[in-house]
Amino acid sequence: MGLTPTVLAIDAGNSKTDVAVVTAGGEVLATARGGGFRPPAVGVGAAVDALAEPVARAFADAGVNSVSHVSACLANADLPVEEEQLAAALHARAWGASVEVRNDTFAILRAGVPEPRGVAVVCGAGINCVGMRPDGRTARFPAVGRISGDWGGGWGLAEEALWYAARAEDGRGEATELARALPAHFGLPSMYALIEALHLGHVEHGRRHELTPVLFRTAARGDAIARSLVDRLADEVATMATVALTRLGLLGEQTPVLLGGSVLSAGHARLDDGVRDLLASRAPKADVRVVTAAPVLGAVLLGLDRLRASAAALERARAHWDTGRS
Numbered sequence: 001m002g003l004t005p006t007v008l009a010i011d012a013g014n015s016k017t018d019v020a021v022v023t024a025g026g027e028v029l030a031t032a033r034g035g036g037f038r039p040p041a042v043g044v045g046a047a048v049d050a051l052a053e054p055v056a057r058a059f060a061d062a063g064v065n066s067v068s069h070v071s072a073c074l075a076n077a078d079l080p081v082e083e084e085q086l087a088a089a090l091h092a093r094a095w096g097a098s099v100e101v102r103n104d105t106f107a108i109l110r111a112g113v114p115e116p117r118g119v120a121v122v123c124g125a126g127i128n129c130v131g132m133r134p135d136g137r138t139a140r141f142p143a144v145g146r147i148s149g150d151w152g153g154g155w156g157l158a159e160e161a162l163w164y165a166a167r168a169e170d171g172r173g174e175a176t177e178l179a180r181a182l183p184a185h186f187g188l189p190s191m192y193a194l195i196e197a198l199h200l201g202h203v204e205h206g207r208r209h210e211l212t213p214v215l216f217r218t219a220a221r222g223d224a225i226a227r228s229l230v231d232r233l234a235d236e237v238a239t240m241a242t243v244a245l246t247r248l249g250l251l252g253e254q255t256p257v258l259l260g261g262s263v264l265s266a267g268h269a270r271l272d273d274g275v276r277d278l279l280a281s282r283a284p285k286a287d288v289r290v291v292t293a294a295p296v297l298g299a300v301l302l303g304l305d306r307l308r309a310s311a312a313a314l315e316r317a318r319a320h321w322d323t324g325r326s
Helices: 044-062 080-092 105-111 153-170 178-185 191-200 205-220 224-247 269-282 295-306 311-322
Strands: 006-012 017-023 028-034 067-074 096-103 118-123 127-132 138-140 255-260 286-290
Touching: 006 044, 006 295, 017 044, 017 295, 028 044, 044 080, 067 080, 067 105, 067 295, 080 096, 096 105, 096 295, 105 118, 105 127, 105 255, 105 295, 118 224, 127 224, 138 224, 153 178, 153 191, 153 205, 153 224, 178 191, 178 205, 205 224, 205 269, 224 255, 224 269, 269 286, 295 311
Parallel strands: 006 067, 067 096, 118 255, 255 286
Antiparallel strands: 006 017, 017 028, 118 127, 127 138
16 A cells, blocks of 8 residues: 555544555545644644544555655745745655645635645635646735735735724714624624723634624625625735736636635625626636635645546545545
């Protein structure tokens, strides 16, 4: 078994990690799940330490001690220098003869296309966009927040909703139902009470993400401010996708544009329709799809691409997750 070319695929997000050991023929030998991957919070060493436990379980179940190639798609690998640092840390673990690290957005892209060609926009806690061509060319953004020009993502939308609601309540801004809906979500009577609770830590900082669904529900009820935020997100998603298509020379070709992440896969009608309408105007040949496949599949396929696996092997691996056996 040890001589058979194999891939260790890792999809590590902020909240969970999925790993898989797969042969070059596309046979899935083992899978495992672990906790979140947060190098900015705990450091690279500790973050990679957290990967060791699910990797050890997958190796044990697969009956291997190492693999031919490690294909790791990792959250917070936003810059090439971060990918290099993480690749070095993974290589030091001696899990595989070769290691390739990519941002986890590439996993969502590759999971949704039959070949490494297309663009993906992911909107979950944050927002990011990547694109790739089979010849290895890629398009990407730094995606580290406002300093890199980002707008959107679940956290960003929650912050925007709070800003508009606070100003509506104290008279500095236009009236919006958000001023009632946001504090009501936490059982509070006013924005002043919510501001105080957030500032003093009575409502934990991490619970702010709960306000993003409140924003979408308020927009669906017709609130003008909430609708404007949803429309702005649709514009941002379409803009990122169009820029990535342009950079890769794919704007004039039929090309998959994949939407993923908790916000873009939630089925918000106004957002979905807005993205599709804007792309129909700006990138008429974009084939817009929502990705439903497990992101770890994308890490698997990228690893098999590296091993030059056959089309049959790629389909065999894909079938494992498509049939829900993961």
